[in-house]
Amino acid sequence: MSRKIYLSNTDLEEALSVYLAKLDVILPSLNKEMIPAWEARGRMTGSPIFAKISSPNHNASAMDGIMVISEHTYAASETTPVLLKEGLDFAYVNTGNIIMDPYDAVIMIEDLVEIAPGEVRIIDPASPWQHVRPIGEDIVAGEMILPENHVIKPMDIGAILSGGVKEIQVYEKVRVGIMPTGNEISDHYDNLEKGKIFDTNSWTFKAIVENHGGLAERISPVADDYDKLKAALIDLAARNHIVVVNAGSSAGTKDYAADIIADLGEVVLHGIAIKPGKPTILGIVSNKPVIGVPGYPGSAFLVFEEIVLPVIQKMQKIMVERAPKVSAILSRRVVSSLKYRDYVRVKLGKVGDELIATPLSRGAGVTMAIVKADGLMIIPKNSEGFDAGEEVKVELTSDMSVIENTLVSIGSHDLIMDLIGNIMAKKTQLISKHTRYLSSAHVGSMGGIMALKRGEAHIAPIHLLDEETGAYNRSYIARYLGEDFTLIKGVRREQGIMTLPGNPKGILSVGDLARKDVAFVNRQKGSGTRILTDYLLRKENLENKLIKGYDREMTTHMAVAAAVESGTADAGIGVYSAAKAMGLDFISIGFEDYDFAVSKANYDTELVSEFIDVLRSEELIDIMKELGGYGI
Numbered sequence: 001m002s003r004k005i006y007l008s009n010t011d012l013e014e015a016l017s018v019y020l021a022k023l024d025v026i027l028p029s030l031n032k033e034m035i036p037a038w039e040a041r042g043r044m045t046g047s048p049i050f051a052k053i054s055s056p057n058h059n060a061s062a063m064d065g066i067m068v069i070s071e072h073t074y075a076a077s078e079t080t081p082v083l084l085k086e087g088l089d090f091a092y093v094n095t096g097n098i099i100m101d102p103y104d105a106v107i108m109i110e111d112l113v114e115i116a117p118g119e120v121r122i123i124d125p126a127s128p129w130q131h132v133r134p135i136g137e138d139i140v141a142g143e144m145i146l147p148e149n150h151v152i153k154p155m156d157i158g159a160i161l162s163g164g165v166k167e168i169q170v171y172e173k174v175r176v177g178i179m180p181t182g183n184e185i186s187d188h189y190d191n192l193e194k195g196k197i198f199d200t201n202s203w204t205f206k207a208i209v210e211n212h213g214g215l216a217e218r219i220s221p222v223a224d225d226y227d228k229l230k231a232a233l234i235d236l237a238a239r240n241h242i243v244v245v246n247a248g249s250s251a252g253t254k255d256y257a258a259d260i261i262a263d264l265g266e267v268v269l270h271g272i273a274i275k276p277g278k279p280t281i282l283g284i285v286s287n288k289p290v291i292g293v294p295g296y297p298g299s300a301f302l303v304f305e306e307i308v309l310p311v312i313q314k315m316q317k318i319m320v321e322r323a324p325k326v327s328a329i330l331s332r333r334v335v336s337s338l339k340y341r342d343y344v345r346v347k348l349g350k351v352g353d354e355l356i357a358t359p360l361s362r363g364a365g366v367t368m369a370i371v372k373a374d375g376l377m378i379i380p381k382n383s384e385g386f387d388a389g390e391e392v393k394v395e396l397t398s399d400m401s402v403i404e405n406t407l408v409s410i411g412s413h414d415l416i417m418d419l420i421g422n423i424m425a426k427k428t429q430l431i432s433k434h435t436r437y438l439s440s441a442h443v444g445s446m447g448g449i450m451a452l453k454r455g456e457a458h459i460a461p462i463h464l465l466d467e468e469t470g471a472y473n474r475s476y477i478a479r480y481l482g483e484d485f486t487l488i489k490g491v492r493r494e495q496g497i498m499t500l501p502g503n504p505k506g507i508l509s510v511g512d513l514a515r516k517d518v519a520f521v522n523r524q525k526g527s528g529t530r531i532l533t534d535y536l537l538r539k540e541n542l543e544n545k546l547i548k549g550y551d552r553e554m555t556t557h558m559a560v561a562a563a564v565e566s567g568t569a570d571a572g573i574g575v576y577s578a579a580k581a582m583g584l585d586f587i588s589i590g591f592e593d594y595d596f597a598v599s600k601a602n603y604d605t606e607l608v609s610e611f612i613d614v615l616r617s618e619e620l621i622d623i624m625k626e627l628g629g630y631g632i
Helices: 012-026 154-162 201-211 226-239 257-264 297-315 368-372 415-431 445-453 474-480 510-514 528-539 557-565 576-581 606-615 618-627
Strands: 032-036 065-068 082-085 090-093 105-108 113-116 119-122 144-146 167-171 175-180 215-218 242-246 265-270 281-285 288-293 325-330 341-351 354-359 375-379 391-396 406-411 437-442 459-462 485-499 520-523 571-575 585-599
Touching: 012 265, 012 281, 012 288, 012 297, 144 154, 175 201, 175 226, 201 215, 201 242, 201 297, 226 242, 226 257, 226 281, 226 288, 242 297, 257 265, 257 281, 257 288, 288 297, 297 368, 325 341, 325 375, 341 368, 341 391, 341 406, 341 437, 354 375, 354 391, 354 406, 406 445, 406 585, 406 606, 415 437, 415 576, 415 606, 415 618, 445 459, 445 474, 445 528, 445 585, 474 485, 485 557, 485 576, 485 606, 510 528, 520 528, 520 557, 528 571, 528 585, 557 571, 557 576, 571 576, 576 585, 576 618, 606 618
Parallel strands: 175 215, 175 242, 242 288, 325 354, 406 437, 406 459, 520 571
Antiparallel strands: 032 167, 065 090, 065 105, 082 119, 113 119, 265 281, 281 288, 325 391, 341 354, 341 375, 375 391, 459 585, 485 571, 485 585
16 A cells, blocks of 8 residues: 555635535435433434423412412401401412312411411402412413424423423434544553553543434444455444544555545545644545544544534534633743644633633643643644743633632642642532642743743742752742742652663663663753753763763653653653652652742632642641652
8 A cells, every 4th residue: 555645734614614515415314213201311302392281280379378269358457357267268278289269369378377277367468369370380281392403401301291291202313433443452451562552532432422412333443454444434334324433544554544435435535734633534435424533632532523523413403612712821832833723732720810821732642631621722824823921712621610710830740749639629629619629730840930920820849959059949939039939848859860670771870871871861941850960960070962862851750750661761860759650760869849939929829728738738748658759
C-alpha cells in the first residue's frame, strides 16, 4: 500500500456543511416505536401526545379543611360569627378529595374554631370555588401535552401520566457502531504487553453516545488488515445508523480507513483544518455516515464533539447547541500554526475579578488535559496564537460554580498538589456550602512567580535555591514580588538522581551525568529542579554541552521518572516520591523547601485558608509519610 496524502484541508464549518448536506439527501427517518411513558426520558416524541383525561378529573380540594356551601357563610364576620353543623352545612375534607354536591367551597382547617364535635365557628365568608381545584385546572382531556419532535424531560413524564397516557410513540434511538482499529490496540485490560496500547477511546465514545440518547455497539479492536477491516465495517454498517472508525485515518502505510470507505462507498472529505484532528474522514457507506476519527485521544474526542455529535443530533432532529463562552485572561503564551484552527484545553479559575485560563498539555495523545480541562480555547486559522495576559474566549466544559470555587495554583510540580486538591474537595463537601477545588498548572517555580506577579494565580508552589545563601524561596519573593507577597511554608522534600533499578550505569553523583555512556533527561527552564541542576553542574565545573540529553525537557517529576523507567534516559533529577512511584533507584542530593508564594491580599481568603488547613492536616502528613521523601 502506497503512502497517502490528505485529500483536503477544509475549514470545519465548510466540511460539516458539505457533509450534512450530503446526508440530507440519503438519510432515512428513524423508525418509531411505542414505549412506556415512564421510560421516555431523553427520547424524541414521534407524534403529538394528547391527554386522555383531565387533570384533575374531578373538582378537588386544594386544602385540608371543610367543604361548605358558600351561601351559608356569607353572613360571617368578626362581629357576627357563623356556626356550621357537620352534615348540614359542611363536611370534612383533605387535600385532593372530591368536592361533592352540594358543596362549592373549602375553608382551611386553620380558619375554623371547633365549638363542639361536629360544630365549627367561622368569622370570614367563603367565596364560591375558593380553595377548589376545578376539573382540568392543569390538563384538559384532548389537550396537547407535548408536540412531535420534542425531547422528553423528567418533568414531561409527570405531565404525560397526569393526562392518563401510559404509552407514547417515540423515535428509535440512533444506533452508532464503534470500530477501534490497530495492531497495537488491546482490550485485554489485565495485562498490557510492551508495544501495546489500551483501547480507551471506543469505551469513551460509547459513553458519549449513550449520554446523548443513542445506542452504541462497540466491537473489539480490528487488526490493520485490509480485508478484516472491510468485513468489520460492512458488518457494523448493516446494523447501525452511523459507523465511527477509530484510528487508521492518517497517511501511514497501515492507515486503510479512507481506502476502505472509498471502496465501499464515498469519501466526501479527508482532512479538516483543525488541530488536533486534521486527518478526519467524512464518508458514506450503504447510504450511512461513516466517520474516520484519528486515534490519539486529544484528536479523537475533539472530532467526536465537533463532527460525530452533530451528525447524531441531526438524525435525532435536535438542534446543535454550543456550550456557553466566557472571557478569560490567558496565563501564558500559546503559539499556533497558521494552517489550522487550533483547539487548546484550558483550566479556569477566578483570581480577584478576573477569570484566568491556564493552557494544559496540547499533545494529541494527552488524555489528562481533557479530564482536567474546564474549557476549550479556539485559536482561529491564520492566527499565530495568543500572548500571556491577552483576553481570550473560552467555551465552557465545566460549570461556573466549580470554577469560581477553584484555588488557582501555578508553579512547580509535586505529587502532593493533586492529593491536596483531593482532600480539599472531600473536606469542603462535608463542611461548606461550596465544594472547594484546586487547579494545579505546572510551569516551573519562576513561571509561578511571574503568574503570581501578573495576578493570574492565588498561590505559586516554588523551590528556588539562592546560590549565595543556600536558602530557599524568600530572596526570590523579595526580588521579584516585593512586600505585598509572602510565603506559606510547605514541606521539605528530597531531591536526587533517579536511575533504573539496580543502577546499571553505576551513577553515583552529578559528575557521572557527563559520561558519554549516560543519557540524561532534564526539567524545563525556570523550574526549581532545573535551577538546582545547573547549580550542581557549576559546582562540579561541568558545562551543559557535556551532558547528553541536557536539552530534553519534561514539565513534571513524574514525566522525568517515566522517561528513565522506559529506558529512553539513564538518569534524571527529581523528587524521591516520583522515583518510588516508578520503582526507580534514587541517589539522594539533599532536602529542599517546597513552599507557596501568595499575595497578602489573598492570604485570608476562604480558598487559601482551606488550602492551609489541608497542608497542616494529619491526613496529608500520613499520605506524605507513605509516599516517602518528605519532611514536615
